[in-house]
Amino acid sequence: MKSNTADSFSYYRHLLTETALPGQEAAWLASLRQREFDRFLQNGFPSRKQEDWKYTSTAALANTAFEINLQTQPLDKNRYEKTNPFIRLEYHTMVFVNGIFNKTLSHLDNLPKGVVLKEIIQAILSNEISSEAQFENNAHRGKPSCHGFSTLNIALMQSGFYLAVPENCTIEKPIHVMYIACDTPYEAHLHNHIVMEKGSHAHLIEHYIGLDKMSYFNNVISDIFLKEEALLNHCKITAESEDAFHIATTRTTQGRSSTFKSYSFASGGKLIRSDTHTLLKEKESEALLQGVFIAKNQQHIDHHTYIEHASEHTRSREWYKGIAHDKGRGVFNGRVRVEKGAIGTSAEQRSNNLLLSREAEIDTKPELEIFNDDVRCAHGATVGYLDEEALFYCATRGIPLKEARFLLTFAFVKEVVDTLENPHLRSILMYIMQSVLEDQIQC
Template sequence: MSASGLEHYLAEFDRVEAALPGRRLGWLAHARRQALDHFAQAGFPTLRQEDWKYTSVAALERSRFAVTLPQAGDGLDAAVAARIEALALAGAHLLVFVNGAHQPRWSRIGALPAGMELASLAATLERAPDCLEALLLRRASDYYPSGFAALNMAFMTDGAYIRVAPGTVPEQPIHLLFLATAGELATHARNLVVAQAGSQVCIVEHHAGLDGLGYCTNTITDIVAERDAQVEHHKLQQESLKAFHIAGVNLDQRQGSRFTSSSFALGSALARVDIEVGLNAEHTECSLDGLYMTAGRQHIDHHTRIDHASPHSKSRELYKGVLAGASRAVFNGKVVVHADAQHSDAHQSNRNLLLSDQAEVDTKPQLEIYADDVKCGHGATVGQLDAEQIYYLRSRGMDAAAARALLTFAFAEEVVRRLGSAPLRTRLETLLRGKLPEPVKELP
């Protein structure tokens, strides 16, 4: 990283430190400084690092985004208010963040079950910081997988805090909407989720931006699923096509817990998502799904890691990509079965559809197995539309463009159909149709 780049972030920290949430908390101030020191040493990842060999962040490093501060207000213009209404999922508890700041006026939190908390992280740091200390510091002291994670800890401003009490099952999903409405800004959101014993929760983490804006989103979501808890986390990325999107999702699973994840990447010029799941007790299960659709010169990168650290754990993973134009995608899925994790069951699949000669995908499914009584498998495919299937549809009266669009839609929709959330499933189907030629948009 250039000296001028480092100087920019150090100067930004000096500018905003006194206004960051939890500024009076000694443990948090120390963690922020420690993270900034780590970033000063490590800098941004480079192509020389194995996990970043296909994804250059040089353009982001050259940018000089200003760090946003949490400034809630009612002065959103009509266009922004209309966009929020259009993006909000029906029948969900809605928490809205605009340019990184929680917007209570535009949020809609209905009646919550007894003992459940759903609030702004910044507000919780001011009101009840003791419940956050262990959660925020559990990975901060010695674990920064990249300079972006360190920057998130240093500049963390707001996000959601969700705690679901033991045995609680909210009827409605939770929709976390992060909307960017100004350019040249960097937002560093942090979400903390604790699903206590026997509880269930469905969360939709949604990132969007106004068209044509250049900005950076750097977000981390930490989830703890305690004994027998069930957590669904669905991530929808619809950033501006000039934006950068860097995200991490970290999960700690306890005895008998179940985790369902999906990541839908549709927007941004450059996006990178890291998902790490720790199956840290017996009889845990996780399912990771993903769909990325790219065009133009977009670059979308998904890295997943599932650690089978205890016996009798199960994981399933399906990621699919549809690439057009001169776009590029990266998928690296690693499954590690540790020595004590006997009777682990893991399967991973990555399938990619290239719609142009210029599109490119780098796929690397990985298995590392250190136990001897397991059932594991993985695979990856990269291909084009089947000429025989196109011919069949054309022989039934469909023109070539419609036939290609229908087959593309069917390929992508497999991931969407697996969603348990009906409102999100309907939203994704509409978005998929919007990316296809006119003849297919009206299909039932």
């Protein structure tokens, strides 16, 4: 249904015209939706002929037809509480179930004064986002993060969240946004819009989690605007159900001396594409991009990153670690572009990958495009199996092979998780990965 055929276009036309998409009262949004849809008709879904989609076929999405869910999906409170690993920590929490905001389960009472955190369509209807110019992340227009899925995301945007942190405001507790999938298959076009004003600090956890064995499709855009000296710690946990599709792009535009720390942890899902693009637009801005993925069974997990150094003395550091098991397939593509005027730039990239079976595959590719001389760039990529000598060493200490394999695999990802500043988040991620790995590693 979603391949580039007349059928799929008419299917989406049907979704656009027949679905009572919310926010139609805002005329600019209705017109933007139509224009984005026209773009989608022109370009269709990305194909493997495009360099950026070379390793990832969206054909698996092709013959699956989902409906956009517009009804509030009930979720039992007990089940929700078991699903939320941070429940006792009382983070500022927004809960979406099958793409619809669930106010009852959310916890938004104690936000600092001036902070706005609400469902995005509500933010549009109450004029917090009042125009296309304010809504659009124009600095990324025409760049690799604009593709069939991103145009469709805006054309069919159904919900998401809007976060605005005022000048010099620090939100102490993390904000935890949960997108829970359960019970009924659906397709959701989720759009998040985050504005960090000058000198503001926040910690955001975007958490996608599937509870039932079913197929569904989350198509996500997170647009992030960091003003001067703003700091955002952004952690994306993608723990979808095994048969789920998840296509997400985080697009950040950074002001002077701003800091963007991005962590992406992905496991689960049939097809996960999780991209992080950041534009270091103004001088001395800094981005730290880290991630861990674990692809097992026949899963396909693809991380593409794109860092643009557009101004002087900008810094970026990347560290991604991937594990593929069974017939799992992983991709890491790290593109770094250093513009002519971006003197004094430093960019560092590391990608380490571990194969746990002979049939697993990981493709890792750095792409450096450097247009000036005053740059310090370094990159390194490795793909390998567990160290046989380390396994033997553990065995000579009496540790059974299965336990040793687990120990070494866990240690491999732990190095990245250990860099997270929030100890609760660290231990919860360790727990999540431990259960993914324990389930998988056999002699």
